[in-house]
Amino acid sequence: MSDVNTMQIEFTLNGTPTKVDVAPMDRLLDTLRYALGLTGSKEGCGEGECGACTVYLDGVPVNACLVPTFQVRGCHVETIESIPHESLDAMLTSGATQCGACTPGVVMTACWLNRHPELSKTHSVRELMAGNLCRCTGYDGIIDGIECEQRTKSSTL
Amino acid sequence: MRRLEGISKLTGQMQYVDDIHVEGCLWGMTVRSPSPRGRIREIRFGNAVDWSQCVVVDHRDIPGPNEVFLIERDQPVLASDYTRHIHEPVVLIAHESREVCRAAVADVQVIVDEEPAALEYRVLPKPEEVQRGNDNVLKTLKIEKGDVEGALANAAHVVEGVYETGAQEHVYIETQGMIAWVEDGVVITKGSMQCPYYVVNALKHALAREESGVRVIQAPTGGGFGGKEDYPSHLALHAALLALKANRPVKMIYERSEDMAATTKRHPSRVRHRSGFDAQGKLVAQDIDVAIDGGAYVTLSPVVLSRGIIHAGGPYACEHVRINGRTVLTNSVPYGAFRGFGAPQTLFALERHMDVCALAMDMDPVELRRINLIRDGQTTATGQVINDGTDRAAILDKAASLIGLKSKCDEHASFNATHPYLRRGTGIAVFFHGAGFTGSGEVALKSRVRIAGLPDGRVEVLTSSTEMGQGALTVFTTLAADRLGLEPKDIIVAEPDTARVPNSGPTVASRTAMVVGRLVERACDDLQQRVGLDDGARGDVVRDAIAMWHRNNEGKALYGEAIYEKPPGINWDDTNYTGDAYGTFAWAAYAAEVEIDLRTFSARVTDFVAVQEIGSVINETLARGQIQGGVVQGIGWALLEECVQERGAMKNCQLTNYIIPTSDDVPPIRVVFLENPYEYGAQGAKGIGELPMDGPGPAIANAIAQAIGVSADVLPLTPERLMTMMDSAHV
Numbered sequence: 001m002s003d004v005n006t007m008q009i010e011f012t013l014n015g016t017p018t019k020v021d022v023a024p025m026d027r028l029l030d031t032l033r034y035a036l037g038l039t040g041s042k043e044g045c046g047e048g049e050c051g052a053c054t055v056y057l058d059g060v061p062v063n064a065c066l067v068p069t070f071q072v073r074g075c076h077v078e079t080i081e082s083i084p085h086e087s088l089d090a091m092l093t094s095g096a097t098q099c100g101a102c103t104p105g106v107v108m109t110a111c112w113l114n115r116h117p118e119l120s121k122t123h124s125v126r127e128l129m130a131g132n133l134c135r136c137t138g139y140d141g142i143i144d145g146i147e148c149e150q151r152t153k154s155s156t157l
Numbered sequence: 158m159r160r161l162e163g164i165s166k167l168t169g170q171m172q173y174v175d176d177i178h179v180e181g182c183l184w185g186m187t188v189r190s191p192s193p194r195g196r197i198r199e200i201r202f203g204n205a206v207d208w209s210q211c212v213v214v215d216h217r218d219i220p221g222p223n224e225v226f227l228i229e230r231d232q233p234v235l236a237s238d239y240t241r242h243i244h245e246p247v248v249l250i251a252h253e254s255r256e257v258c259r260a261a262v263a264d265v266q267v268i269v270d271e272e273p274a275a276l277e278y279r280v281l282p283k284p285e286e287v288q289r290g291n292d293n294v295l296k297t298l299k300i301e302k303g304d305v306e307g308a309l310a311n312a313a314h315v316v317e318g319v320y321e322t323g324a325q326e327h328v329y330i331e332t333q334g335m336i337a338w339v340e341d342g343v344v345i346t347k348g349s350m351q352c353p354y355y356v357v358n359a360l361k362h363a364l365a366r367e368e369s370g371v372r373v374i375q376a377p378t379g380g381g382f383g384g385k386e387d388y389p390s391h392l393a394l395h396a397a398l399l400a401l402k403a404n405r406p407v408k409m410i411y412e413r414s415e416d417m418a419a420t421t422k423r424h425p426s427r428v429r430h431r432s433g434f435d436a437q438g439k440l441v442a443q444d445i446d447v448a449i450d451g452g453a454y455v456t457l458s459p460v461v462l463s464r465g466i467i468h469a470g471g472p473y474a475c476e477h478v479r480i481n482g483r484t485v486l487t488n489s490v491p492y493g494a495f496r497g498f499g500a501p502q503t504l505f506a507l508e509r510h511m512d513v514c515a516l517a518m519d520m521d522p523v524e525l526r527r528i529n530l531i532r533d534g535q536t537t538a539t540g541q542v543i544n545d546g547t548d549r550a551a552i553l554d555k556a557a558s559l560i561g562l563k564s565k566c567d568e569h570a571s572f573n574a575t576h577p578y579l580r581r582g583t584g585i586a587v588f589f590h591g592a593g594f595t596g597s598g599e600v601a602l603k604s605r606v607r608i609a610g611l612p613d614g615r616v617e618v619l620t621s622s623t624e625m626g627q628g629a630l631t632v633f634t635t636l637a638a639d640r641l642g643l644e645p646k647d648i649i650v651a652e653p654d655t656a657r658v659p660n661s662g663p664t665v666a667s668r669t670a671m672v673v674g675r676l677v678e679r680a681c682d683d684l685q686q687r688v689g690l691d692d693g694a695r696g697d698v699v700r701d702a703i704a705m706w707h708r709n710n711e712g713k714a715l716y717g718e719a720i721y722e723k724p725p726g727i728n729w730d731d732t733n734y735t736g737d738a739y740g741t742f743a744w745a746a747y748a749a750e751v752e753i754d755l756r757t758f759s760a761r762v763t764d765f766v767a768v769q770e771i772g773s774v775i776n777e778t779l780a781r782g783q784i785q786g787g788v789v790q791g792i793g794w795a796l797l798e799e800c801v802q803e804r805g806a807m808k809n810c811q812l813t814n815y816i817i818p819t820s821d822d823v824p825p826i827r828v829v830f831l832e833n834p835y836e837y838g839a840q841g842a843k844g845i846g847e848l849p850m851d852g853p854g855p856a857i858a859n860a861i862a863q864a865i866g867v868s869a870d871v872l873p874l875t876p877e878r879l880m881t882m883m884d885s886a887h888v
Contacts, residue, residue, distance in 0.1 A: 039176035040169025042379075044330045045413045049812035052330055080169035088167040092159050095778040098786065099626025100166030100173075101330035101379025107167055130821035133812070135328050135380055136626045138785030139820040141778075 011072045013038075014082040024070035029053045031069045032079060040080035040104045044133065051132035054105035055079045061112050061131075080104035083111055090152065091145035098136030106132045110146045120150065158645060158776060161631045162377075162624065174334040174348045174376040175410045182336070183212065184255045185399045185409040188248035188265045189419060190240035193274035193488035193805045194288075197238050200248060203264035211261050212251040212403040219398065221365030225390055226358045232454035232491070234363050234394050240269055241288070242453035242490050243806035244419040246391070251399040251407050274488035276805050278450035279427050293486040295451045296459040298466055300538050300734045303477035308442035312433030316514040320430070320506035322854070322872040324450075324800035325423035325793075326807070327495060328817050331379020332416040333388060337396035338406035344397050347374040350389035351381045352663035353621045353653050359390035360397060375653040378625040382790070383494030385625065386665050387457055388420045417810035421493025422800060424449040424461055424484070428469065428506030433477075438520050440529045442477040443538070445469045447503055451484040452491035453805070458484040461492075463595050465499025467738045468851075470538035471507040472549060472589040473529040478538040489805035494665065496787065497850035500590060501794070505872060508586035508855030512862060522859070523557050526587050541737045547770050547833050553587050553746045555829060556768040560585070560748035573864065578755040581763075584859025587746040588851045591739030592844025593668040596729035599721055599740070604662040606676035608637065608684045610715040612707040614700030616641065616684065617649040619716075620661035622673045624650075627846055628779035632670050633677055635775060636839050640681040642695025659718075667743075667844025670775060674839030676719040684717025724837040741835050743843045745769035747788070747852030751860040758876035758883065760861055761822070762792055768829040769848060773841030777830075780845055785826040787849025793818045794850075795857040799873050 006021045013036070022031050032038045032055070044052035046065050053064040056078040057071075088107065096110075097103040109132050113119060119128060125143050134142060165171045190197075200215070202208060216223050216237040223237060224230035236247045247267050252258040275286035275293055282293045289295060309315055335348030344360060353373045360371040373393065378385060392409055399407040411419070426449045433442035447466050451458035466482035515522040530549045536542050557563070562583050569581040593599050607619040618637050624630040634648045641647075651658055661673045682692040688702040706715055729736040750764035767784050774780045797816045801808040809815045834841025858869040867882035874882075 033176075037178070039172065042169075042173070042331070043175070044332075045812040047413075047811060047813055050330060083168065085164060085168055088164065091167055092163045093778075095160070095782040097160065097163055097166040098628070098782055099330065099378065099380040100162070100171050103166045104169035107169075124821075126820045130819040133328075133330065133817060133819060135330055135382070135790065135817065136786045137782055138787070138789035138826050139823060140785045140825055141782050143820060143825070 009069055009073050011074060012076045014078055022069050025068045027065055028067040028069050028072060029064035032064060038079050038081050042101055042104055044102060049133065050102065051109065052102050052105040054108040054132065056108065056112065061109055080108055083107060087111065090148040094145035094148060095137065095141030096145040102132060102134045106134060106142055113146060114149055114153065117150065158631055158635050160628060160779065161634055171377050173331055173379055174336060177336065177376065179336055179406045179408065182406040182408050183251040183253055183399070183403055184258045185249060185251040185396055185407040186258045186262045187246045187395065188250065188262050188267060190236060190243055190245040190247055190267055190269065192240055192269035192271050193243050193276065194241055195269040195271040197236060197240055197247065197267060198270050199268040201266040201268065205264040206257055206261045210252060212399055214249040214398045214402050215247070218402055219363055221363045224363060225394065226362035227387060227456060228459060229455040232456065242488050243804055244490055246395065249395050249399050251403050274805060276487055276489065278425065278448060278485040278487050289486050295455055295484045295486050296462060298462055298482045298734060300466055300478065300480040302538060302540060305442050305444050305477045305479040308477035309431065309433040309444065312441050313436040314434040314518050316432050316517045318430045318510045318513050318870065319427065320509055320870045321427045322425060322502045322505055324425050324492065325495060325798050326417050326800060326815055327382040327384030329380030329382060329384055332411045332413055333385065333392055333420060334410040335389065335392040335396045336406060336408045337393065337400040339400055343370055343372050344401065345372045345374065346393040346397055347376050348389060348393065349378045349385055350375050351378070351385045351623055351625060351665060353623070353655050354660045355387060355663060356390050356393045357655050359394055363394055364397060373655045375623045378623060381625040382496045383498065383665065384420060386494040386663060388493065413812060414810045417815065418807050419490060421456065421491055423495035424451070424458065424492040424499065424502065426502035428503055430506060430510040432510065432514055434514065434518060438518055438525050438528060440473055440475045443470050443475050445480045447480065447482040449484045449499070449502065450489060450492060451486055452489045453486065454491045456491045456493050458492065460595065461494065461499040465503045467539060467591065467595060468500035469503035469507060471504065472531050472587060472744060474531045474535040480538060487805060489802065490807070496790065497847045498666065500847070501850045501854060504588045504851045505854040505858070508588060509858050509870060512584070512859045523553060523562060523585060526553055530587065537738070539738045540735045545741065545833065547744055549744050552744055552768050552770055552831060556746035556748040556766050557585055559766040559768070559827065559829070560750055560764060562748060565750065580753045580755060580864040581750065582860040582864025583748065583750045584856045584863055585746060585748040586852045586855035586859065589742040589744050590667065590844070590848040590851055591742050593672050593740055594666050595738055596731055599672060600723050602662045602721065604673060604676060604721040605659040606661050606673060606680045606719050607659050608677065608680040608717040610684055610688065610703035610706065612704065614704040615647045615649060616643065616703070617651055618677055619651045619658045620673055620677070621653050621655065621658045622661050622669045623653050623664045625664065627669070627783060628776065629664070629669050631779060632674060632775055636674050636677045637681055639840070640678050641699045643699065647700065667846040667848065670842050671838040671844045672721065674842065675837060676721060678839055679719035680717045682717070683719055687715065687717055740837060741843050743769060743771045743845065743848045745848055745852055747856045749853065749856040749860045751857060751864060753861060753864055753879065758879040760796055760874060760879060762824055762857060764824050766827045767849060767852065768831065770831040770833050771845045771848070772835035772838050772843035773832050774830050775840050775842050780830065781828045783845050784828045784849045788826045788853050789818050789823050791850050791853025792823055792857065795854045795872055796874055799875055
């Protein structure tokens with residue numbers, strides 16, 4: 001299906017080898033949402049300010065709206081669709097989501113913080129979450145959910 | 158009960174309008190006016206795209222009147238030969254490819270013979286700028302009680318002040334979006350919105366169709382805050398016009414910069430106060446003048462002004478009150494609904510002014526407020542008698558003690574005296590917010606709710622009230638389940654689809670839980686009666702009776718229904734602006750602690766306390782979330798969010814340079830609910846959504862004024878503005 005403007009890009013998406021024909025400069029966000037039908041990642045601003053499109057690129061959170069698709073060739077991309085539901089209980093209880101538009105990005109950053117507990121030793125959760133804008137919750141519901149999850153994890157270790 | 162759609166949102170499975178795949182859909186985009194005012198001489202189409210592959214719509218494609226149906230019909234769907242603001246929609250384009258569509262929009266030039274634009278609402282327009290009446294005033298309103306001039310003449314103290322606030326952008330994280338298509342001759346629009354029936358009315362009017370010829374479906378909505386009250390009517394019309402011409406579905410999704418530049422914002426305001434006090438500090442007269450910038454069309458400005466002036470006198474008892482309000486036309490992008498709807502502006506002025514008065518009279522700001530707070534049996538500015546048993550002084554004292562208003566005073570004084578560049582202060586504001594539509598608005602709406610009893614014994618709640626993050630879905634489920642003694646899984650809340658749901662009114666004005674929720678309860682009662690039960694029946698009895706009814710009435714539909722009835726004793730005089738402006742008020746006192754860095758002039762909120770009486774709390778997590786979110790939006794308005802205007806349009810229309818608070822910009826928001834059930838609200842609830850927008854502005858400004866001695870009379874108090882204020886305070 002490729003024409004002069006597109007190229008085949010191979011990468012690993014949520015653990016599955018994936019090939020997609022898109023223009024190399026197409027934003028990863030558009031490739032995920034429109035070419036691959038993974039609409040969990042949201043567009044909030046299109047310029048890397050809001051974090052609603054946060055995905056992991058080789059394990060590191062990035063704004064998918066700022067990543068040209070060719071850049072993920074051979075890489076591992078993980079999206080909100082890869083996050084297990086059971087890990088979200090604390091955030092559901094704490095009121096971490098209201099309208100839900102920022103939420104997938106918030107969850108991606110929050111889950112990444114949970115995978116990297118060492119960060120919380122040098123930074124507050126408020127600092128670490130500052131790359132994800134939320135207009136509904138005032139952030140307390142989000143911060144409470146993350147801290148609750150961290151406490152649960154550390155008490156079960 | 159935890160948020161019912163919460164997991165679907167947390168996992169990214171919720172399908173918002175841009176997530177919905179529609180086969181054969183075109184992308185729709187908008188060509189906008191480059192000029193604030195003038196005659197459209199020509200529209201030039203370039204050669205950059207193949208126009209034969211584009212669908213192009215202009216005003217000539219509108220089947221009915223070229224008017225967006227709202228309070229007045231002065232705003233065109235698409236500008237024809239005249240434009241009144243930058244970014245006014247002129248031409249619509251649709252194409253299969255989003256890229257080509259973008260290129261096509263860029264390839265159209267709208268040529269305008271410019272005329273003098275009115276861009277300043279605070280001064281009288283020059284003759285050549287006049288476009289409405291002889292002064293561009295869109296609407297004036299007046300509240301008058303007693304003899305203000307007489308009382309001011311005899312007052313021991315008269316204190317004056319002028320206060321201003323700027324525009325504020327909603328920044329719902331999901332931008333505006335709509336899909337339109339035609340099915341069996343019916344125009345269907347589905348998208349992000351607060352008020353499906355507003356969209357129905359707009360489509361009927363401009364498309365010249367009967368109600369049966371249009372259908373509106375709310376898609377899951379990623380935040381509204383008022384910004385999706387009236388604007389979705391425009392977008393639905395645009396998408397529908399393109400879909401009708403293309404004979405294919407059309408999707409329009411605004412990019413952030415377009416959304417920020419072209420859609421409505423909070424009205425800028427200027428409020429003048431002249432307050433008279435007796436020798437003990439009792440308020441004897443309030444003379445208040447309120448002006449708001451309406452922008453280029455009437456939109457909702459008269460109603461925003463109405464709520465603004467009704468709240469302008471605040472929660473104080475005063476015998477002599479005069480409040481004059483006006484909304485003024487300018488050639489700016491029209492201003493519209495935003496959480497609080499005029500009240501945050503006038504309450505900022507009032508509550509900042511109360512601190513100014515306290516300072517002028519050498520009184521303690523809390524004491525000045527306490528002795529003037531309205532007591533049961535006393536009246537508001539419109540003469541509404543307050544008699545709800547709420548201890549308003551206790552609310553004030555609770556907020557003052559939690560923030561440490563007294564205890565921190567000395568601590569801050571010594572800190573400020575010794576620290577080289579940091580300054581700390583605390584401030585408080587006490588206020589109220591009327592829930593539901595103003596005056597006779599709820600009566601005029603005649604809101605209707607239906608509860609369907611299904612053959613398997615479950616029930617379905619049918620309303621046009623929308624979930625946009627505030628928790629309507631969870632609250633309606635709770636209310637119906639509690640009322641019928643059923644499990645939440647036995648309750649379905651219908652998708653707001655105007656082909657199925659009755660008009661329960663718009664999802665605005667903090668009315669959904671209180672007013673529509675009460676209708677849900679009453680419709681449940683009605684359903685019970687229709688299946689032969691009394692309204693005390695609960696649980697299996699109800700399920701069985703519903704199922705039995707269906708066995709006896711096969712193929713028929715079973716509905717319980719309720720229509721709004723005003724609570725007894727509520728009377729409003731719309732001509733004289735007197736009487737019961739709202740069924741009830743929520744009461745609150747908010748307090749802030751701030752720290753200002755004199756090297757950068759940036760102010761930070763370091764502690765925030767929100768104490769409020771909101772009737773009964775239906776769901777603590779959801780209610781707290783509303784307060785915390787509203788407070789942080791208020792902190793943004795107070796300190797960070799500046800719409801930089803150029804020729805009546807927002808220049809900084811990006812999240813890069815329009816700054817909203819991050820998690821690191823705000824402290825934990827401490828929330829306290831004091832409960833005093835309201836007899837006519839669902840489970841005793843009062844409205845809550847808008848209340849938290851009112852308090853942060855004045856509480857923070859008061860804290861900053863205390864810390865560094867500036868006037869703090871203009872919001873937002875950005876570093877630039879604080880620096881200027883500092884300079885003039887220390888000349």
